[in-house]
Amino acid sequence: MELDECVHTLTESFEPFAPEARPGDRLLDRHADRLHFDERNPTQDRRPYLAELIVKARANPSTVLAATDDSVPQFNQYQAASAAIIYKGHRELERTCYVSGRVTAPDVELNAISYAVCLAVKQANCQHIMVFTDSMGSAHRAVDPSMHSGQAFSLSVCRALQEWFEADDLHRITFIYVPSALRWDIHGEAHKYVTELKVRVGCRKTANSIDMLRSRATHSVLDSWSSTSKDPTYCGSEFLELQWPDRWPIQPLYLNGGPWISTLGHSITEFAHICQCITGHMPIRAYYCRFKINEPHGCTCGAALQSCQHILFCCRDRYSVHYPCFLRDIALFLKHNPMAFGFNWDPSGVG
Incomplete structure (x- = not known):
């Protein structure tokens, strides 16, 4: 297979009739009260708010903290990368960093959130998971099992949380927005970790999400349009x-x-x-x-x-x-x- 063919080949698969996507059986249908999204407040100074939030979370022995971040190089010679780091209190439990191929920033952040959640639910004595991310759009997509780019990662999140919620009525998860520019605390650590991983794009087939292919097609048409205009x-x-x-x-x-x-x-x-x-x-x-x-x-x-x-x-x-x-x-x-x-x-x- 030629390199150009690899670049334009869709590698992800979809489940149009996934059981988790049936109305009434979706995670948000069954456990909406245990899924929380701490969205961005434009009038709020986020840094002191986050500092107070993490002090309380670290003091709770049943809370697991997860920091996720992604790296999408501006130039095509490197692949996108995802990172997730899991903490309890001040102690780091696990960390993982891996390449995601040629995908969009929301895709790769969704990938990182998926790994973070799947790692967090396995931790002993965990009743509350707090995921710190700079992409709330990807956080919402993480619990959306419908057909979309990165659906496989969303399904893995939904399945992991469904089982975790059913195990204990006290289990809950919160997604917290962290502005990437702050380089704040554990999220800053995840950012440093993911940007250290640089893997060149080789001749072998790499992952290509449907959103990336749509983006490439859009930019190709736009370049042609801009030229002809x-x-x-x-x-x-x-x-x-x-x-x-x-x-x-x-x-x-x-x-x-x-x-x-x-x-x-x-x-x-x-x-x-x-x-x-x-x-x-x-x-x-x-x-x-x-x-x-x-x-x-x-x-x-x-x-x-x-x-x-x-x-x-x-x-x-x-x-x-x-x-x-x-x-x-x-x-x-x-x-x-x-x-x-x-x-x-x-x-x-x-x-």
Whole structure:
């Protein structure tokens, strides 16, 4: 098998009909009161809160502490790595660190949480497990047995906790958010431990999660899109090139709806209006001229041609002058000029 084929081969398997995923039998259905998530509070200074929390936890002989972290190298020559360290009080019980292949950060953190939980439930005289992680999204996924990237790790967590909960009604687990930038206490130790492991990607087949393959496909399409969007023959001569406030041209993105939807998508009608303006597909007189429609081509202000550029930057007859260069400028322009780039309605009712 060629190296390129290894990179793009899915290696994880899924259980679409796992018993743990049946409604009513899921861990969160049966034991929701024993699963707790100590989420991030933006108004809270996390360091003193965590310091007080761990002092109390270490003083309890029936509490097991687990710190998890991951390392996802920026460059593809190294594999991602996971680490989990188990403590009781100030005493370290176990630690493990291993490579996870080519996976996303949530995948590898989920992997680490899975190992931490499976190690913690095996500890003697343990009634409360506290898992310190910098990825609460992965913590929630850890107890979600449905089909998703890393489902096998979630199923192992659900099975381990299900058996552990059934053994004693007092057993419970808490996932605690730790900002990675703090390099705090046992979580900082897990971070140091995982970043020391560096394993190069070789010619042998490595793990590839479905989220990683989706990410690679997305970035490939995005790179192609970004490249073609710079070609005027692709965008068309009428495409309105806009800028960010720092004067960099707006490039296509897919995160959070991309720059256009995230900025302007609050109203379908307004967004459609703005799209017509940006792409040059608006029913103005330059459009009539281009397609040889028997309508006037000149602007009402006397200009020979009513083009998009003329309306936005030159016309002082019917439109307020804004000279828009940014997305929000376009939105503001159309708010002040709701009839700009619109159809001229015939009095008889025929547009």
